[in-house]
Amino acid sequence: DSGVTQTPKHLITATGQRVTLRCSPRSGDLSVYWYQQSLDQGLQFLIQYYNGEERAKGNILERFSAQQFPDLHSELNLSSLELGDSALYFCASSVRQAGELFFGEGSRLTVL
Amino acid sequence: EDQVTQSPEALRLQEGESSSLNCSYTVSGLRGLFWYRQDPGKGPEFLFTLYSAGEEKEKERLKATLTKKESFLHITAPKPEDSATYLCAVQAADSNYQLIWGAGTKLIIKP
Numbered sequence: 001d002s003g004v005t006q007t008p009k010h011l012i013t014a015t016g017q018r019v020t021l022r023c024s025p026r027s028g029d030l031s032v033y034w035y036q037q038s039l040d041q042g043l044q045f046l047i048q049y050y051n052g053e054e055r056a057k058g059n060i061l062e063r064f065s066a067q068q069f070p071d072l073h074s075e076l077n078l079s080s081l082e083l084g085d086s087a088l089y090f091c092a093s094s095v096r097q098a099g100e101l102f103f104g105e106g107s108r109l110t111v112l
Numbered sequence: 113e114d115q116v117t118q119s120p121e122a123l124r125l126q127e128g129e130s131s132s133l134n135c136s137y138t139v140s141g142l143r144g145l146f147w148y149r150q151d152p153g154k155g156p157e158f159l160f161t162l163y164s165a166g167e168e169k170e171k172e173r174l175k176a177t178l179t180k181k182e183s184f185l186h187i188t189a190p191k192p193e194d195s196a197t198y199l200c201a202v203q204a205a206d207s208n209y210q211l212i213w214g215a216g217t218k219l220i221i222k223p
Binding site: 002004042043045048055056058088090092098099100101102103104105106108 | 143144146148153154155156157158161199201203208209210211213214215216
């Protein structure tokens with residue numbers, strides 16, 4: 001158990017819909033990262049927050065947005081969903097901006 | 113351009129057959145190199161951090177080493193439970209602390 005909690009574990013929705021994925025980082029970790037992993041693909045970095053502020057953006061679509069709240073949990077919002085958005089979405093946390101990331105179990109999104 | 117390349121893409125070994133996975137990197141300055149293990153449908157699990165050439169880290173049947181251009185993950189007498197995808201990531205000095213990920217090596221250990 002990494003200490004990072006993600007909900008929901010599975011989500012099935014239709015094209016055009018909007019979903020919110022939630023992440024609670026490890027106790028004490030200030031950085032939260034969101035990654036996307038499509039079937040048999042590598043990890044694609046989406047966005048990072050540090051202590052409530054956006055620190056870095058990767059290949060995140062304009063239809064996607066995220067935020068980190070004062071209690072340090074984070075949410076990833078995905079809107080106008082397309083079939084190609086079906087993937088595993090991972091949240092990870094770390095102390096400050098270290099490279100030692102602790103990943104959650106992921107949220108598996110299926111868009112039909 | 114900063115880049116991380118892992119080889120081979122896949123590796124099949126018999127139980128007990130030792131081998132090595134390679135992670136070569138091209139970055140302007142290395143802040144750290146990280147190895148992770150990922151089981152199917154699960155999040156990556158952190159294994160090792162290496163900071164400078166010559167450094168080595170060990171954990172059970174795994175040993176990670178680092179040179180100025182590459183890192184090796186040596187697996188000694190592997191067991192079927194070592195089957196997973198092994199990911200390498202690099203943190204470059206000028207990358208705003210972001211990790212550059214390799215595509216991974218899928219390791220299959222046959223009993």
